[in-house]
Amino acid sequence: MSKSNNNILEVKNLCTSFFTDEGEVKAVDGVDFFIEKGKTVGIVGESGSGKSITSLSILRLIQEPAGKIVNGEIIFKGENLLEKSKKEMRAIRGNNISMIFQEPMTSLNPTMTCGEQIAESIRIHQKLSRKEAKEKAIEMLKLVGIPSPEKRVKQYPFELSGGMRQRVMIAIALACNPELLIADEPTTALDVTIQAQILDLIRKLQKELGTSLMIITHDLGVVAEMCETVAVMYCGKIVEYADVKTILTNPKHPYTIGLLNSVPRHDQHYEGDLPVIKGSVPSPFNLPKGCRFATRCPHARDICHNQLPELKTMDDGNQVRCWIHTDVWEKQEEEVASNS
Amino acid sequence: MSKQPLLEVKNLKQYFPIKGGVLGRTVNHVKAVDDISFEVYEGETVSIVGESGCGKSTTGRAILRLDEPTAGEVNFDGEDLLSLNKSKMREKRKDLQIIFQDPYASLNPRQTVGQIIEEVLKIQNIGTSSKDRREKIISLLETVGIGAHQVDRYPHEFSGGQRQRIGIARALSVNPKLIICDEAVSALDVSIQAQVLNLLKELQRKFQLTYLFISHDLGVVRHISDRIIVMYLGKVVEISDTQSLFENPQHPYTRALLSAIPSMNFEEEKRERIILTGDVPSPIDPPKGCRFHTRCPYKMERCAIEEPVLNSVSDGQRVACHLVEKGAVDYTKIPVNS
Amino acid sequence: MLTFIIRRFLQIIPVMIGVTLAVFLMMHLIPGDPAQIMAGERADEAQVEQMRENLGLNDPLHEQYLRYVGNAIQGDLGTSIRTNRPVVNEIFDSRIWITIELAFWGTVLAVIFGLIAGIISATRKYSFADVSLMIVALFGMSMPNFWLGIMLIYFFSVNLGWFPIVGWESWKHMVLPVITIGSGGAAIIARMTRSSMLEVLDNDYIRTAHAKGVSERLVVYKHALRNALIPVVTVVGLQFGTLLGGAVITETVFAVNGIGRLVVDAIKARDFPMVQGAILVCAVAFVLVNFLVDIAYRLINKRIDLN
Ligand SMILES: Nc1ncnc2c1ncn2[C@@H]1O[C@H](COP(=O)(O)OP(=O)(O)OP(=O)(O)O)[C@@H](O)[C@H]1O
Ligand SMILES: Nc1ncnc2c1ncn2[C@@H]1O[C@H](COP(=O)(O)OP(=O)(O)OP(=O)(O)O)[C@@H](O)[C@H]1O
Ligand code: SF4
Ligand code: SF4
Ligand SMILES: [Mg+2]
Ligand SMILES: [Mg+2]
Numbered sequence: 001m002s003k004s005n006n007n008i009l010e011v012k013n014l015c016t017s018f019f020t021d022e023g024e025v026k027a028v029d030g031v032d033f034f035i036e037k038g039k040t041v042g043i044v045g046e047s048g049s050g051k052s053i054t055s056l057s058i059l060r061l062i063q064e065p066a067g068k069i070v071n072g073e074i075i076f077k078g079e080n081l082l083e084k085s086k087k088e089m090r091a092i093r094g095n096n097i098s099m100i101f102q103e104p105m106t107s108l109n110p111t112m113t114c115g116e117q118i119a120e121s122i123r124i125h126q127k128l129s130r131k132e133a134k135e136k137a138i139e140m141l142k143l144v145g146i147p148s149p150e151k152r153v154k155q156y157p158f159e160l161s162g163g164m165r166q167r168v169m170i171a172i173a174l175a176c177n178p179e180l181l182i183a184d185e186p187t188t189a190l191d192v193t194i195q196a197q198i199l200d201l202i203r204k205l206q207k208e209l210g211t212s213l214m215i216i217t218h219d220l221g222v223v224a225e226m227c228e229t230v231a232v233m234y235c236g237k238i239v240e241y242a243d244v245k246t247i248l249t250n251p252k253h254p255y256t257i258g259l260l261n262s263v264p265r266h267d268q269h270y271e272g273d274l275p276v277i278k279g280s281v282p283s284p285f286n287l288p289k290g291c292r293f294a295t296r297c298p299h300a301r302d303i304c305h306n307q308l309p310e311l312k313t314m315d316d317g318n319q320v321r322c323w324i325h326t327d328v329w330e331k332q333e334e335e336v337a338s339n340s
Numbered sequence: 341m342s343k344q345p346l347l348e349v350k351n352l353k354q355y356f357p358i359k360g361g362v363l364g365r366t367v368n369h370v371k372a373v374d375d376i377s378f379e380v381y382e383g384e385t386v387s388i389v390g391e392s393g394c395g396k397s398t399t400g401r402a403i404l405r406l407d408e409p410t411a412g413e414v415n416f417d418g419e420d421l422l423s424l425n426k427s428k429m430r431e432k433r434k435d436l437q438i439i440f441q442d443p444y445a446s447l448n449p450r451q452t453v454g455q456i457i458e459e460v461l462k463i464q465n466i467g468t469s470s471k472d473r474r475e476k477i478i479s480l481l482e483t484v485g486i487g488a489h490q491v492d493r494y495p496h497e498f499s500g501g502q503r504q505r506i507g508i509a510r511a512l513s514v515n516p517k518l519i520i521c522d523e524a525v526s527a528l529d530v531s532i533q534a535q536v537l538n539l540l541k542e543l544q545r546k547f548q549l550t551y552l553f554i555s556h557d558l559g560v561v562r563h564i565s566d567r568i569i570v571m572y573l574g575k576v577v578e579i580s581d582t583q584s585l586f587e588n589p590q591h592p593y594t595r596a597l598l599s600a601i602p603s604m605n606f607e608e609e610k611r612e613r614i615i616l617t618g619d620v621p622s623p624i625d626p627p628k629g630c631r632f633h634t635r636c637p638y639k640m641e642r643c644a645i646e647e648p649v650l651n652s653v654s655d656g657q658r659v660a661c662h663l664v665e666k667g668a669v670d671y672t673k674i675p676v677n678s
Numbered sequence: 679m680l681t682f683i684i685r686r687f688l689q690i691i692p693v694m695i696g697v698t699l700a701v702f703l704m705m706h707l708i709p710g711d712p713a714q715i716m717a718g719e720r721a722d723e724a725q726v727e728q729m730r731e732n733l734g735l736n737d738p739l740h741e742q743y744l745r746y747v748g749n750a751i752q753g754d755l756g757t758s759i760r761t762n763r764p765v766v767n768e769i770f771d772s773r774i775w776i777t778i779e780l781a782f783w784g785t786v787l788a789v790i791f792g793l794i795a796g797i798i799s800a801t802r803k804y805s806f807a808d809v810s811l812m813i814v815a816l817f818g819m820s821m822p823n824f825w826l827g828i829m830l831i832y833f834f835s836v837n838l839g840w841f842p843i844v845g846w847e848s849w850k851h852m853v854l855p856v857i858t859i860g861s862g863g864a865a866i867i868a869r870m871t872r873s874s875m876l877e878v879l880d881n882d883y884i885r886t887a888h889a890k891g892v893s894e895r896l897v898v899y900k901h902a903l904r905n906a907l908i909p910v911v912t913v914v915g916l917q918f919g920t921l922l923g924g925a926v927i928t929e930t931v932f933a934v935n936g937i938g939r940l941v942v943d944a945i946k947a948r949d950f951p952m953v954q955g956a957i958l959v960c961a962v963a964f965v966l967v968n969f970l971v972d973i974a975y976r977l978i979n980k981r982i983d984l985n
Contacts, residue, residue, distance in 0.1 A: 046529045047500075061888055094890035101889075106882040111904045111978065121890040161619045162392075172890065191391040191556070193616045196600035200615060218530070221602030248606050262534035264563035266586065266601050273538045274563060277531040280499045360681075 007075075008180055008212045009058070010034040014072035016050075016057045019065075025284040027053040027067070029236035032311065035180065035229075040206070040213040042223040042244070044259075045233035046281050051216045054233075055182045058214075059097060060089055076180070095125040098173035102185035104165035108157040114141070114168045115153030118175055125176045140171040144201060163194035170201065177209060184216045199225060220263055224248055232256050235281065235292040238311060242318035252320040254297045291323065299324060301332070344418070345379035346550050347403070347518060352376050352412035354395070354402045358624065371623050372398040374574035375412075377650075380518070385544065385551040387561040389597070390571035391620055396554045399571075400520045403552070404436055405429060417517065434464050437511035439504075441523035446507060447495040453481065453506050454491040457513050464514045476513070483546075484509045484539060501532035505539065512543065520552045525560060537564055558601055562586055567656070570594050573631040574623050576650060580657040590659040590668055593632050614676075630662070637676045638663055679976065686972055690965055697961040701954050702746050706739075715948055716759055750958065756951030760944065765955035769937060774959065776846055777936035780928070781921045783856040788863030788921075789914060795864070796871020800906075801898055803876065811868065818865030823924045827858040827931035844933035855932045859924050863917040870913045875906040908979045915971030919964045 016028040028050040035041045043051045056062050057069050060081060074081040076097065081089065093099075101107040109117060118140050119133035128136065134153065141149035144167040157165055166186065173181055183202065187195035199222065206213055215226055223230055223244060230247045232240040232255065240253040251257050258277035264270070279296040288294050294304040303323055311321040323329050355369035373395040380386045388396045402409040405421060414421040416436065424432060440446045447456055457477045458470075467473035478488045484505040486498075495503055504524065511519050521540070525533045537560065543549055555561050561568060561582075568585045570578040570593065578591040589595045596614045616635045621627055627634050633643040640662060648660045653668040663669060713730040714721070721729070734742055749755070755765040795815065799808040834854060835843045845851050878884065879902055887901045926938035933939075937956055944952035 046531065059889060061885060090891045090893060092891070093888065094892075099886075099889040101882060101886060103882055107886045109883040109887070109901055109905070112901075120892065124891055163619055169886075172886070191620075192558075192600040193391060193596060194619070195602075196613065196615050197617075199602065219602065220604045224604045224606060225602040245606055248604055259531060260604075262531050263604070264534070264537065264557075264559040265604060266558040266562050266598065267603055267605055268562075269583070269586075270563045273541065274534040276534040276538060278535075280501055280532060281529075 006036050007034045008037045008077060009214075010073075010075040011054070011058065012073040012075065014054065014057055014074065015070045016053050016062060016067060017070050018067045023285050026236050026287075027284070028057060031072075031231075031233075031236075031238055033231050033238060033241060035212050035214055037179075038206075038210050038212055039229065040215060040227045042227035042230040043214065043216045043233060044218060044220065044223055044230060047218070048281060048284070049233040050236040051233055052184050055099065055184050055214065055216055058182065059093055059099060060084075061093075061099075091125070094121040094173075094178070095176045096178055097180045097182065098176070098178040100166075100169050100173050100181070100183040100186045102188050104162050104169055104189060107169060108165055110157055113154055113156055114160070114171075118153075118168070118172050121172060122175050136175065137171075140175050141168070143174070143205070144168070144171045145197075146171075162190055163197060166190060166194075166198055167201070170198070170205070174205060174209065174211070178211060180212045180214065181206075182214045182216075185218070186215070187222065188217070188219070195222075202226070220248065220260065232259070235284070235287060237292060237321065238319070239293065239321045240319065241311070242320075246316070246318055252314070252318070252325055253293075253322050254299055254324070255293045258296075258298075291321075303328065303332070343381065345415075346382040346417060347380040347552070348413070348415040349379070349399075349403065350377050350413040350415070352399065352402060352414065353410040354398050354407060355410045368624055371574050371626060373402060373409075374623075374626070376571070376574075376576045378569055378576065378579060380550060380552055382517070382550055383544070383548050384566040385553055385564055386567045386569060387553040387555060387565040388569045388571060389555060389558060389561050391597075392556065393620065393623065394571040395574045395623070396556075396571060397522050400438065400522050400552065400554055403520065404433070404438055406438075434514045435517045436520070437514065437516040437518070438520040438522060439507050439511050439524045441526050447503060449495055452492045452494055453486070453498075456495075456506065457481075457510050460510055460513050466514060480509045480513055481506075483512065483543070485535075499532075501528055501536060504528060504536055508536075508539065508543070512547070515547070516549070518550045518552065520554065522554045523556070524553075526555065526557065533560070540564065558586075558598065570597070573620060573626050575631055576660065577632065578657070578659045579650065580659075584654065584657045588657075588668065590653050590657060590664050591632075591661050592636050592638050592663070595671065596635075596637075630660075638674060639677055682976055683973060686969060690969060693965055694962070697965070698747050698750065698958065699743065701958045701961070702743050704957075705950060705954065716950060755955035755958065758944075758949055758952045760947045760949040760952065765951050768940065768952060769955060769959055773935060773937045773940050776934060777922075777925050777929070777938060778963075780852070780855055780859060780925060780934065780936060781918065783852060784860035784921050784924075785863065785914070785918060787856055787860035788867055788917060791860075791864040792867025793871055793910075795868035796875060796910075797898065797903065799868065799872040800875035800879065808872075812872070815865040815868045818861045819869070821861070823858055823862070823927045824931055826861060827854070827928055830854045830858060831931070846932075846934045846936075851932075851934075855928050855934060858931070859921060859928045862924065863914075863921060866917060867910060867913060870910050871906060874909045875902060878902045878906045881905075904978065908975065911971060911975045911978060915968045918967045918971075922960050922964060 011031055011033050014028055014031045015026065018025040018027055031054055033041065043054065045051055053062065058074055058081070060069070062069060069082060072082070081092070115134060115137045118137035122128055122133040122136050123130070138149045138153055141152055146152050146164060146167055157168070160168065186202065187198050190198060203226065205211070215222070217223060227244045230242060230244050231238045232247065232253065234255050240247065240251060240256045247256060248260065251260060261275040262277060264274060277296050282288060282292065282295055288305065290306045290308050291297070291304040294300040297304065309321050309323045309326065311319050312325060313319050314325065352373055353375055354373040355371055357366040358368045358370060359365065360367040376399065388399060390396055398407070401407050403414050409422060412422070416432070421429065421432060454474070454477050457480060458473055461467050461473050461476065467476055478491060481491060482488065486502060486505055486509070495506070498506065525536050528536060540551065541564065544551065553561070553564055565582050567579065567581050569576055570591065572593050578585065578589070578594050585594065586598065589598055596616050599614045614637060618635055621634055629645045630636070630643045630648050633639045636643065643662055646662070648662050648665070650658045650660045651665055652658050653664050713726050713733060713735055716733070717726045717729040730736055734745060753766055757763065758765050758768050761768060795811045799811050802808050831843055831854065834840045841850050841854050884897060884901060887897045892901065925936055926941060929936040929938040930942055937960065941953060941956045944956065
């Protein structure tokens with residue numbers, strides 16, 4: 001889809017596993033994608049499909065020894081983050097790459113004021129004095145649209161509403177003007193009217209500051225409004241990777257199609273039942289041998305149950321992981337036709 | 341609509357005291373639900389929507405008397421539930437069931453699925469022998485799509501969607517007339533959510549169930565409801581049939597709520613979006629007059645003084661707003677305050 | 679905050695009524711006639727009656743109680759039978775200060791060692807250091823004070839001769855009793871800090887701190903410790919009460935003339951006013967310390983102030 005030198009981030013064959021008493025959980029299992037400078041990539045998928053673990057892996061925030069990045073490369077501006085020392089990683093976190101988490105209620109330290117929490121990353125990365133950092137913190141609060149910021153810097157998170165807390169999280173994340181912002185379900189815990197404010201804010205700041213954005217969500221509406229490219233994940237793997245319009249209007253992978261159909265939409269009139277994806281996500285300890293969606297897929301054939309399809313790049317540059325979109329499928333069809 | 345409603349809520353109020361001061365006296369109240377009225381007819385699905393903290397769950401809990409309401413009437417099947425004594429109320433609970441958001445928290449982890457349902461059957465004296473009850477349990481679980489071989493498993497052995505099915509089976513076990521679903525599908529993945537929504541619809545047809553469906557997801561609500569109640573800060577601001585609500589919302593808050601939902605619709609040109617400023621005010625000291633006036637883009641002078649009442653704007657659509665007191669209006673022609 | 683302090687202070691009143699009532703009734707509930715006991719076993723009927731009259735034991739119970747409380751508020755706790763000096767002087771002239779010194783250093787020791795051990799354990803979960811520290815802590819908790827005291831004397835004073843065996847004169851005298859009295863608390867605080875710290879380290883805001891690029895050290899000491907201390911502070915307060923109890927035994931083992939020993943001596947001598955007075959003073963001290971701990975708790979945990 002693009003030349004590599006324009007990519008701020010390239011994730012190659014990322015594998016992250018958790019080692020539990022019951023066995024290895026391959027939470028992220030060979031994920032590839034990239035983010036172009038200044039662009040927005042969305043990651044969607046069922047709960048447990050590995051979205052958060054992918055994003056935590058990028059910043060190397062996986063809690064060891066329970067979890068471990070077992071394979072892959074994470075190329076940020078041409079350098080592999082997995083080869084960096086702990087100290088070098090710390091200099092990147094919050095400075096070049098920042099992260100916003102889902103729960104604004106629990107993601108802020110309850111015993112530190114909002115000002116302290118914003119100023120902290122400024123002081124770490126920009127080596128400003130306490131006073132300068134505080135002034136910058138007030139400036140940041142103003143930037144994210146918090147009224148009377150001079151008063152708010154002194155307040156504790158419990159004194160703020162959910163929407164305000166998420167604004168503070170954004171202020172922290174953007175304090176050092178990062179090149180890449182990773183937002184893991186930034187608005188899931190918020191009301192729609194507040195969500196609209198926050199998404200608006202992120203979009204505005206992204207345009208102003210030229211930040212690249214990776215947004216994780218399960219809300220296809222958010223994807224439609226925010227992203228240029230979308231990766232759909234299922235059981236630790238990307239099953240479809242395409243521009244947002246293709247994903248929402250002409251998806252190729254049976255899972256994406258099923259997902260899209262089963263969302264009840266507020267802007268559509270309904271008669272009768274919703275189309276569903278039958279069954280449920282397989283347990284991570286008992287993944288199907290072939291295509292991971294085979295247990296639920298309406299098109300599944302023998303080959304799907306036995307052999308994992310590759311992520312194949314199509315003519316339009318979009319990628320799909322499904323046997324239907326390979327020559328094998330057509331060949332089989334011809335065979336079936338000629339046999340009968 | 342001349343028939344008798346199955347559920348009639350009249351002037352319901354639920355105030356929670358706030359203790360404070362040196363002596364820990366009640367210094368104020370959270371006016372969680374403040375004088376609301378609505379009806380639910382047999383066999384229909386009525387949804388309550390609104391932002392977090394507007395009083396949706398409190399309404400559901402008050403109807404079941406899980407909290408004792410401060411004032412009002414809850415007429416169910418011709419009887420005022422609030423005037424029943426404890427044992428009469430327990431009997432009535434058979435007709436009114438509730439399903440919660442978190443399927444895991446509401447199932448006892450040390451009981452098998454069979455035991456969980458049997459307990460309810462026993463409390464309500466359903467079934468004569470344990471064999472009889474067992475048969476009933478198995479048929480109930482099969483109704484919600486859980487196989488007979490899974491009866492003796494524990495909740496943690498099921499997925500989220502299956503647990504919610506178990507919750508539904510438990511609610512169904514006593515043959516209720518009304519089921520209150522409080523965010524019953526909110527915690528589920530979309531693909532599973534669709535399955536459970538279809539199941540709820542199917543059961544409604546099969547058993548003539550009536551649902552009071554509490555949710556903040558307007559897509560889900562549009563799909564499942566016949567009528568919708570929109571709440572804001574403890575008040576009902578709009579009651580409408582589903583189609584009118586989505587196609588011609590009349591309360592400024594409903595309009596803002598709908599326009600705030602990110603749309604998946606790609607062909608449609610970018611909509612004019614109403615982005616509300618500020619947060620929802622506190623239900624402890626709600627704004628005087630119209631409670632929405634602090635955020636309303638159409639606010640007029642009288643809005644801060646005079647409280648609007650629910651007023652019929654068209655057949656089946658009632659709205660509490662001064663703007664529409666003389667009937668439905670065309671919002672594209674009304675200037676927005678900056 | 680001020681409202682909280684006032685409210686918390688008002689809560690002390692019923693507690694104090696309970697305490698004084700209990701101490702007052704103690705006199706009446708123990709078997710035997712207090713007047714008889716106080717007058718001595720050889721006193722005759724008239725002398726006992728005289729004693730009864732002097733003590734006001736013939737008045738109705740509630741009057742006696744009110745008088746007792748009234749006197750106590752004015753700093754009159756009666757006269758010691760054994761020494762014939764006012765109880766207040768006996769307690770406050772020197773005894774209580776020694777105990778306070780002992781309890782204070784015991785608490786300091788418990789807090790410092792407990793916190794350090796707890797933090798080391800939590801940040802190196804399941805490491806050799808963690809496991810050994812927690813085993814030591816388990817011993818520390820289950821070891822009775824008198825036993826530990828005797829062991830310490832045996833090794834460090836008798837065998838090695840590093841510290842004096844008994845008495846309370848220089849810092850050298852203080853070392854072993856303070857260790858004896860503080861070890862239990864240190865063990866409990868260590869275990870508490872560990873579990874609280876582990877819980878806090880699992881929180882989302884710790885992940886946020888890491889994501890900001892905060893160093894491991896600062897994450898532990900700036901972000902986690904403060905939150906982890908919230909439950910620990912409560913334990914420290916409760917620990918102080920146990921410490922006062924432990925003082926009785928420790929002072930006896932090391933022959934320190936503190937209030938603990940005073941109580942023991944008074945009981946032996948059936949010196950009732952003395953026992954009552956000492957217990958009352960200890961109870962008041964306990965209540966006051968808990969009051970201060972609660973205020974400290976609110977200062978750390980700002981969230982509670984709101985409700
Ligand atoms: N600490 C852990 N120990 C074991 N397994 C884990 C751990 N953390 C995550 N996993 C597993 O990794 C997989 C991916 O988890 P992840 O949090 O990335 O999902 P997600 O896509 O973000 O889901 P959600 O939408 O629910 O946030 C899941 O199967 C989960 O069970
Ligand atoms: N037991 C209680 N004591 C005091 N206040 C309460 C109590 N229960 C609810 N409230 C308050 O009443 C208001 C309404 O709460 P309710 O749970 O009904 O909201 P809701 O509409 O269900 O919101 P959500 O979408 O978050 O579930 C809130 O402000 C809440 O804080
Ligand atoms: S590979 Fe087979 S099972 Fe998998 S999605 Fe494609 S058709 Fe379905
Ligand atoms: S009454 Fe006034 S403030 Fe309230 S919604 Fe209507 S126009 Fe807005
Ligand atoms: Mg996640
Ligand atoms: Mg609720």
